[in-house]
Amino acid sequence: EELDRVKTAFMRKVAHELRAPIAAIQSFLVSILAGYGSPQVQREMQERAVLRAGELLDLVNDLLNLSRLKDAKMEPKVQEVSLKKVLDEVLSLHGPDAQQKRIVLDVTCEECPPILADPGHIKQLWTNLISNAIKYTPEGGRVRVRLRAQDGSVVGEVEDTGIGIGPEDLPRLFEEFFRTEKAKAFAQYGTGLGLSIVRQIVTECGGEIGVESEVAKGTRFTFRLPAAPAPAS
Numbered sequence: 001e002e003l004d005r006v007k008t009a010f011m012r013k014v015a016h017e018l019r020a021p022i023a024a025i026q027s028f029l030v031s032i033l034a035g036y037g038s039p040q041v042q043r044e045m046q047e048r049a050v051l052r053a054g055e056l057l058d059l060v061n062d063l064l065n066l067s068r069l070k071d072a073k074m075e076p077k078v079q080e081v082s083l084k085k086v087l088d089e090v091l092s093l094h095g096p097d098a099q100q101k102r103i104v105l106d107v108t109c110e111e112c113p114p115i116l117a118d119p120g121h122i123k124q125l126w127t128n129l130i131s132n133a134i135k136y137t138p139e140g141g142r143v144r145v146r147l148r149a150q151d152g153s154v155v156g157e158v159e160d161t162g163i164g165i166g167p168e169d170l171p172r173l174f175e176e177f178f179r180t181e182k183a184k185a186f187a188q189y190g191t192g193l194g195l196s197i198v199r200q201i202v203t204e205c206g207g208e209i210g211v212e213s214e215v216a217k218g219t220r221f222t223f224r225l226p227a228a229p230a231p232a233s
């Protein structure tokens, strides 16, 4: 019964999240078909419909990722992974987003042992933390990424000079669909699934993650993942 209640609440949230972009796309299409407005207005409505469709696709992809992560039957493809190598790949993808906002990306990597994980999951981990840092930092800010080895673990940090998170919101941060009011006002689109995906991945790897933040100053996420056992020599 408890499971039923949780499932129903989850479905309600999903339906709610899907409804907004679908309703927007439908109303744009109706106006476009009716020939409403000048050619310029028509063009703007087309562009906004495309944006909302992109948002819908992101949401569905996040939901698929989360359900795969939670499915006990879907074994992660665990192998030795270099956090640094995956980080470089993710940085090359998100560098342009940072540049566009004139955000300085400051990266410090120590030599670290590999970890045992599914490489695709590690890519999602870095992607979510780094894209959040860029998304929630105003123009001209700084995002600092650090990686170091510590007592048989690898520790990663993503720190920004962004909008921050109030102490009242911190306990709910990793919940599915949770977004702070500040975040909604600052960056309109987002589903609030990114950090729940991050938490799922860190747990799967036997690690832990924490966050410190100060409103209007910035935020720092720190995660620790156990290093792969050294090969017997």
Ligand SMILES: Nc1ncnc2c1ncn2[C@@H]1O[C@H](COP(=O)(O)OP(=O)(O)OP(=O)(O)O)[C@@H](O)[C@H]1O
Residues within 6 Å of the ligand: 062, 128, 132, 133, 136, 160, 162, 163, 164, 165, 173, 178, 179, 180, 181, 182, 183, 184, 189, 190, 191, 192, 193, 194, 195, 196, 219
């Ligand atoms: N670096 C950050 N600075 C400030 N707030 C953040 C930061 N990272 C996450 N948050 C807060 O945590 C919430 C949840 O983050 P999460 O990544 O799960 O969702 P999202 O970015 O809103 O949407 P998406 O699912 O598209 O990633 C955000 O909405 C925001 O309120």
Ligand SMILES: [Mg+2]
Residues within 6 Å of the ligand: 128, 131, 132, 190, 194, 195
């Ligand atoms: Mg996010």
